[in-house]
Amino acid sequence: MKIITWNINSVRLRLPLVLRLLSEQQPDVLCLQETKCPDDAFPVADFQAAGYPHLAYRGEKGYNGVAMIARVPLHTPDHILWAEKQDCRHLSVMLENQTTLHNFYIPAGGDVPDPESNDKFAHKLQFLDELAEWSDRLDASQPAILVGDLNIAPREDDVWSHKQLLKVVSHTPIEVEALNRIMAKGKWHDAVREMIPEGQLYSWWSYRAKDWLAADRGRRLDHIWVTPPLRQNLAGAEVITSARGWEKPSDHAPVVINFAF
């Protein structure tokens, strides 16, 4: 089974890129974030025609939005509301093999890494607090997968310069420690880093760079986690960096996980 996560930054504008990824990669499930698409405008027929009849989506006008595009059935779509907002930032389904799949879009958090002066950063930290409490209550003996744009690059080799990003939202100690506290409980394991344990690894490159590839000032903001029962089934991970260079790209690249079932 192959699952891909991708922050698409408008599913309607980038529909041709999504269809290209489905065709080239043939994932069983593609999880999208930042669809920026109300549910009544989701391009259902295009995905069905591409061989992906099973869809789950929660969108809103202009911002946020999460979706799953699958060639396998997606049962009991559900969601949780986080940090006292109605944002479409979470979507979960049950797969045929009784594995729960969670798709998250964690708030970016604005520019200033101070919750006192920046409401958006306070919102991000509250979201992370609630994610920690929710993870504590999770039955990790059951197979579950968590994917999405978590908007945090936790490791020094998840960013182009650890030192230069210490005060940049996405790599500040307060966010990184919040994420690491969740991981330290042993409920979730970083599946991508279990498959690719060493070296620089990024999934996002800013639009503002003149030449994103030459500068290569990336960050690993997109993640795939699994509960302990699935660790033994991990069979490879990959960032499709080339997709960042496609025509009219998202600023995020797709992240792939393969399971040996």
Place this chain on the structure above:
DNA sequence: ATGGTTGTTTAACAA
């Protein structure tokens, strides 16, 4: 030290 780009929706706002 600063500005740099993109998408949605139309002058900001979010990322």
